[in-house]
Amino acid sequence: MNIGLYLQLLVIGLSMGMIYAILAMGIVLLVRAVGVLNFAQGELFMLGAYVCYALTVQLHMPIYVMLIVALLIFVLFGTLFMFAVYWPLRNSKWPATIIISTLGASVVLKEVVKLIWGSVPVVQPPIIKGVLVLWGNVRIEYQYLFIIGIGSLLITAVFLLFDKLFLGRAMQAAAQDSYAAQLLGIPTIVTTALTYIISASLVGVGGWLVSPLFLVSTSLGSFLLKGFAGMVIGGLGDVKGAVIGSLLVGVIESFATLFTATYKDAVVFSVLIIVLIVRPTGFFGQKISEKV
Amino acid sequence: MKRRIIKILVVVAILALAAVLVPTISSHYVITVVNGALVFYVGCLGICVMLGYGGMVSFATITFMGLGAYMSANLSLKAGMPFLVCVLGSMIFAGLCALIIGAILLRLSGTFFTFSTVALVLIAHDLFTNLRSLTGGPDGMGGIPPFNIGSFVADTAADNFYFLFVAGLLAALFVHRLKYTNLGRRLAAVRDNEIAAATMGVDVYRTKVVAFIIAGVLSGLSGSLMVHNYHFVGSSSFVFDQSTTMVIMAMLGGVSHPGGVFLGTMIITMLPEWLKPLQEYIRLFYGLGVMLLMVFMPTGLWGLGEQLSARFKERFHLTRKTLIGSDDASSEEMI
Amino acid sequence: MKLLSRRIWGEEKMLNIKNLCAFYGSIQALYDIDIEVQEGTIVCLIGANGAGKTSLLKSISGMVQHSGTIEWNGEDITNYNSVQIARRGIMHVPEGRHVFPGLTVEENLEVGTINWRGFFGKRRDADELTYVYDMFPRLKERRKQLSWSLSGGEQQMLAIGRALMGRPKILLLDEPSMGLAPLVIEELFEKIVAINKKGTPILMVEQNASMALEISDYAYVINQGSIEISGAAKDVACDDRVINAYLGVHAGQC
Numbered sequence: 093m094n095i096g097l098y099l100q101l102l103v104i105g106l107s108m109g110m111i112y113a114i115l116a117m118g119i120v121l122l123v124r125a126v127g128v129l130n131f132a133q134g135e136l137f138m139l140g141a142y143v144c145y146a147l148t149v150q151l152h153m154p155i156y157v158m159l160i161v162a163l164l165i166f167v168l169f170g171t172l173f174m175f176a177v178y179w180p181l182r183n184s185k186w187p188a189t190i191i192i193s194t195l196g197a198s199v200v201l202k203e204v205v206k207l208i209w210g211s212v213p214v215v216q217p218p219i220i221k222g223v224l225v226l227w228g229n230v231r232i233e234y235q236y237l238f239i240i241g242i243g244s245l246l247i248t249a250v251f252l253l254f255d256k257l258f259l260g261r262a263m264q265a266a267a268q269d270s271y272a273a274q275l276l277g278i279p280t281i282v283t284t285a286l287t288y289i290i291s292a293s294l295v296g297v298g299g300w301l302v303s304p305l306f307l308v309s310t311s312l313g314s315f316l317l318k319g320f321a322g323m324v325i326g327g328l329g330d331v332k333g334a335v336i337g338s339l340l341v342g343v344i345e346s347f348a349t350l351f352t353a354t355y356k357d358a359v360v361f362s363v364l365i366i367v368l369i370v371r372p373t374g375f376f377g378q379k380i381s382e383k384v
Numbered sequence: 385m386k387r388r389i390i391k392i393l394v395v396v397a398i399l400a401l402a403a404v405l406v407p408t409i410s411s412h413y414v415i416t417v418v419n420g421a422l423v424f425y426v427g428c429l430g431i432c433v434m435l436g437y438g439g440m441v442s443f444a445t446i447t448f449m450g451l452g453a454y455m456s457a458n459l460s461l462k463a464g465m466p467f468l469v470c471v472l473g474s475m476i477f478a479g480l481c482a483l484i485i486g487a488i489l490l491r492l493s494g495t496f497f498t499f500s501t502v503a504l505v506l507i508a509h510d511l512f513t514n515l516r517s518l519t520g521g522p523d524g525m526g527g528i529p530p531f532n533i534g535s536f537v538a539d540t541a542a543d544n545f546y547f548l549f550v551a552g553l554l555a556a557l558f559v560h561r562l563k564y565t566n567l568g569r570r571l572a573a574v575r576d577n578e579i580a581a582a583t584m585g586v587d588v589y590r591t592k593v594v595a596f597i598i599a600g601v602l603s604g605l606s607g608s609l610m611v612h613n614y615h616f617v618g619s620s621s622f623v624f625d626q627s628t629t630m631v632i633m634a635m636l637g638g639v640s641h642p643g644g645v646f647l648g649t650m651i652i653t654m655l656p657e658w659l660k661p662l663q664e665y666i667r668l669f670y671g672l673g674v675m676l677l678m679v680f681m682p683t684g685l686w687g688l689g690e691q692l693s694a695r696f697k698e699r700f701h702l703t704r705k706t707l708i709g710s711d712d713a714s715s716e717e718m719i
Numbered sequence: 720m721k722l723l724s725r726r727i728w729g730e731e732k733m734l735n736i737k738n739l740c741a742f743y744g745s746i747q748a749l750y751d752i753d754i755e756v757q758e759g760t761i762v763c764l765i766g767a768n769g770a771g772k773t774s775l776l777k778s779i780s781g782m783v784q785h786s787g788t789i790e791w792n793g794e795d796i797t798n799y800n801s802v803q804i805a806r807r808g809i810m811h812v813p814e815g816r817h818v819f820p821g822l823t824v825e826e827n828l829e830v831g832t833i834n835w836r837g838f839f840g841k842r843r844d845a846d847e848l849t850y851v852y853d854m855f856p857r858l859k860e861r862r863k864q865l866s867w868s869l870s871g872g873e874q875q876m877l878a879i880g881r882a883l884m885g886r887p888k889i890l891l892l893d894e895p896s897m898g899l900a901p902l903v904i905e906e907l908f909e910k911i912v913a914i915n916k917k918g919t920p921i922l923m924v925e926q927n928a929s930m931a932l933e934i935s936d937y938a939y940v941i942n943q944g945s946i947e948i949s950g951a952a953k954d955v956a957c958d959d960r961v962i963n964a965y966l967g968v969h970a971g972q973c
Contacts (some may be wrong), residue, residue: 129495133591180679189678191441195628196674203668258829259838265819265830272817272878275780276885277805277834317506320433320499323463354514360506368500369488 096230098169100344105235108318109342114298115319116334118291125267125287125333126178128187131194134316136292137375140166140299141308142205145216155219160299163293171294173197176283202310213309219301239301243262246294247335248350254331255292263287318345321364326379387435403549407542415541419613421653427606428634428645429559430599435631436640439575439597441498444629445483450622452478452604453611454518457525460612467532471608478604479597486596490589505624512619524618531612531664551609555602556642561633562598571595625667625695632674638686642695647685733758733920734779734809734889739787741944748774749785750944754922755937756889761911761921763931763952766941770822772815772924775941777890778802779922780811805834806943808871808888814897817872817882819865824858827866827877831884844884851880854910872903876910892916892923896930908934929964932956940965 115137122130147158157198175259177197181190220234235298254260266273266283274280299312305311318341326337348359405499407415427445434442452474459470491501512519531538531547538544562568570591573581582588610619633652638644656666681688734756741749749771754761766772778785781801789797791807804811819827828851832844852859855876861869866877875895882890895911896904904927912934915921925931932938935952940961948955955961 123495127495129499148522176675184678184682186439186682187494188435188439191495192631193500193675193678194963195411195631195680199416199628199667199671200675201671203665203671207664207668215429256843258840260837261822261826261830262833265827268819269817269822271782271811272819273830274782274801275805275811275813276831276881277802277832279802286818314506317499317503320503326495356509358510361503364500364503365488368491 096227099226099230100232101350102343103232103236103240105343105346106339107239107243107342109322110239110312110314110342111298112249112319112322112339113247113304113335114243114294114301115316116323116338117236117250117331118295118298118333119316119319120323120334121250121291121294122256122288123285126176126190128190131191132173132175132177132201132290133291133295134313135198135205135320136169136313137295137299137315138310139169139201139205139217140296141312142209142299143296143304144300145214145303145308146209149216150197151215162296166293166296167289169296170289171191171285173292174288178284178288179281200312203284206310211310213307214302216308218304235304242297246297250263250290250294251331256348259286318342318360321360324364325367399553407545412541415545417653417657418650419541419544419548420551421649422545422628423606423610423613424653425552425606425646425649426555426609427603428630428649429555429642430602430606431631431634432559432639432642432645433562433571433595433602434599435634436645437563437575438592440494440595441631442501442506442593442596443498443624443631444482444501444596445599445606445630446476446487446605446622446624446627447505448600449607450483450508450612450619451481452511452607453617454512454607455526455604455606455620456486456611457528458518461525461527462528467529467612469641470612473606474604474608475601476604478607479601482597482600483593486593486600490592490596500609502624505622505627509619509624511620512622519619519700520617524616526616528611528615528617530615538612543694546667548561550610551605552646555605556646559602559642565589565592581672614715629670632670635674635677635682636684638684638689640683641686644686654668729918733792734922735788735790736779737788737790739775739778739785740788741771741778742784742786743774746908748783748944749778752787752941752944752946754939754946756922759915759918759920760936761915761934762922762925762937762939763925763935763938764941765925765928765931765961767965768926770941771944772926772941773893774944776811776893776922776924779809779891782838802834805885808834808882808886809891810834810880810882810885810887810889810894812878812895813821814893816871816878817870818866819876821865823865824843824877825862828858828884831881832886834885835956840933847884847886851883852881854913855880867874872899872907875903875907879910879914883919887919890919890921892921894924894926896925896927904930906915928961929956932966 115133118136119130120134122133137199140162141278144158144162147153147161148155153161161375178190178191181193184190189340218233220238222234224232224237224266226232252260254264262273263283263286265276266278266280267287270280273283302312302315319338322338322341324337325340326335327333341363344363345356345360348356352359389542396429406418410418427449430445430448431442434440455477459465460467465473485504489497490505492500494596513522515521531544552658563572570581570586572586573586574588574591610621628650633648634645635648636651637646637648652670655669656663656670658668659666662669677684683690728777734754736754739749739752739754740747750917752771752775754762754764754775764772764775774783777783779789779796781799781804785797787797788795791809793806796804796807796809799807819830824832825848828848829842829844832847837843838842852862857873858876858880861873866874869877879890879892879895892911895907899907908930910922911921923931923935932952932955938948938950938952938955939946940948940955948958948961956966
């Protein structure tokens with residue numbers, strides 16, 4: 093029983109799980125608010141990584157300034173994204189059009205990033221350097237702990253928003269029934285935009301967090317799928333479930349490396365498939381069935 | 385009735401003309417490109433069935449193409465089977481896989497199902513790249529024999545064209561007829577309103593799975609055609625990006641019409657040729673194009689054509705006056 | 720004081736609709752509708768399914784394309800959007816209840832205050848909550864319950880209560896009786912009368928003609944998008960055309 097190794101794997105697993113949880117949350121928020129899956133979520137994540145890279149490495153901004161500027165950029169992006177992808181199609185008869193539009197957006201984002209920064213991945217230095225050394229040979233990089241910390245903060249903040257703030261309840265109302273919300277005088281364009289902004293900012297920061305661990309490249313978008321796996325395992329459409337499911341995914345993936353390195357993705361997705369067969373609504377999902 | 389017969393004759397004439405002219409007057413290069421388009425066309429017809437008829441966004445097409453391709457490659461290279469057996473084998477194999485995979489994935493609703501098909505493509509690509517014994521790994525498998533029926537072996541691109549043309553035509557006819565069958569109508573009901581369809585006694589789950597299988601079979605056929613056309617198969621062909629390209633092909637032309645899908649496939653395949661200097665920006669145009677397409681022309685070029693021809697008809701002679709009005713009012717919002 | 724002076728001066732038209740036409744794309748649903756709602760009254764609009772009743776309320780709330788004039792206390796609100804309409808205290812309770820399923824009863828009610836509270840205002844809805852809980856004690860019992868689990872009747876009460884939280888100057892009710900059992904409908908309509916007695920005028924659209932006419936002061940009958948009959952509710956209820964088409968029997972007092 094190599095506790096040291098298991099601890100390492102656990103920390104890595106939780107920290108990756110945090111990233112997946114952030115992604116999953118981004119998706120679920122939008123699914124609940126506008127009812128459609130956002131394919132470009134992974135690209136917004138990737139964009140976050142590149143933006144922060146540009147601000148820190150290329151423009152040499154100190155970290156606190158960078159964070160504020162980055163957040164402003166994410167807010168801008170979230171709003172732009174909504175107006176480009178969702179708003180013109182909000183009354184469309186086929187929800188498939190919105191999905192496909194997000195697909196188009198994901199391609200656009202990827203290509204634009206490629207044109208600006210090139211196809212060669214770039215390197216983002218660690219946000220927090222150094223390693224925590226326990227018991228002489230157990231090395232846990234601070235970066236992972238940092239991710240766990242910031243990730244928890246972000247997720248808690250979003251939960252608090254929806255739980256404590258009246259604004260959060262109004263946003264939930266608009267998400268659950270936009271017609272009734274409008275009749276009450278809730279400006280749904282504002283609530284939708286806010287949801288997009290929160291979603292884009294969440295994953296944008298997530299991109300920043302993960303970039304020192306993986307190269308900043310255009311394939312960062314594929315992280316989205318682990319977030320999706322987390323969302324399904326934890327419970328479709330349920331935010332808490334998505335977070336827990338994603339953390340689970342991170343840990344499973346991490347421990348899977350004990351057995352196989354190449355197929356760790358396959359392990360995760362196999363678990364996903366098993367959950368789909370056995371319990372399609374996920375562990376915590378509670379489907380409020382559509383009103384006919 | 386007369387009008388219909390004339391329409392059919394015109395279509396047949398055009399097709400016959402194309403079948404004869406294209407291989408004779410086009411350069412070898414053009415024919416190769418057209419062949420490539422035809423290969424994807426069959427796969428895109430699967431998207432026509434899933435998305436156009438059934439309203440389901442699925443990216444699984446490319447994976448089933450891969451499955452069909454590898455099955456065909458193995459059957460012809462390792463088992464020495466003749467072409468037709470390979471094709472049938474691929475289609476059956478793809479269909480069986482579609483049955484199992486579809487039965488699992490379609491337990492998810494709408495958008496979640498879509499996402500799961502993305503996961504499928506990624507996992508499958510991983511498997512394709514790593515299972516060397518079956519797929520030749522990243523280097524793929526080469527030397528696959530060309531199309532052949534009996535003693536007729538396809539030597540040139542023009543020969544390939546005939547095979548692909550026939551395959552495409554048959555597939556298109558099948559998909560076209562499918563719309564008017566019971567399954568086609570059930571699919572349409574499911575697409576328009578799942579819950580209403582269920583209350584009318586439609587087995588929604590089963591209908592969807594059947595559609596998925598049909599799309600899988602068509603994709604398998606497409607994969608088989610691809611392998612015999614290029615004499616090569618490699619795992620890098622079966623990536624998610626290619627799947628999105630196929631969806632774009634289908635949507636550009638008009639996803640609910642085989643003819644529209646053909647237009648879209650042709651245009652997207654030709655585009656890189658026409659825009660050679662702008663190669664770098666092509667995918668960017670795809671993305672932007674799709675976004676604009678969804679807003680301004682969700683029915684694709686075919687839909688646009690239908691709208692224009694309807695207006696044209698109204699201008700020049702009275703059509704049967706519709707009592708209710710134009711199509712764009714949603715009856716659900718009424719009162 | 721304002722209310723009193725109006726009563727002394729004569730009946731004030733609060734809501735005045737003229738020549739209203741409503742459109743869904745190219746389909747016209749309403750043809751030149753004229754409707755008035757006076758201070759303190761209950762006005763009902765009855766008609767068959769598809770006659771245009773919901774379109775009327777949707778036009779007032781700014782949710783459907785329309786032309787004509789809609790005046791509220793002298794102000795022209797024809798082209799106002801739904802936020803502006805709600806801010807003026809015109810609360811529309813939609814057909815089919817539309818409670819927010821994932822929120823509790825109390826949260827639903829709280830959201831109803833948004834038109835005067837805004838996103839960031841302080842929570843000052845104690846008076847309104849008391850009013851609603853007095854009116855609908857069953858909602859108070861279930862205040863922490865998620866609203867999707869309420870019965871149809873309770874959801875309807877919640878929807879009305881939610882609208883009441885918005886300090887309404889008029890209530891627009893869209894088919895409140897839809898899908899409810901007769902006993903529940905009776906209880907519900909009693910509450911509607913009680914709300915009206917407290918001073919809130921009500922414009923109600925209903926398919927259940929007999930119940931609607933029973934509690935209303937004025938009535939309009941709409942058929943295929945046009946008003947066919949209008950007048951005092953008890954006169955309309957005794958109109959042969961109405962009896963034949965909607966009521967089936969003579970009401971006792973005709």
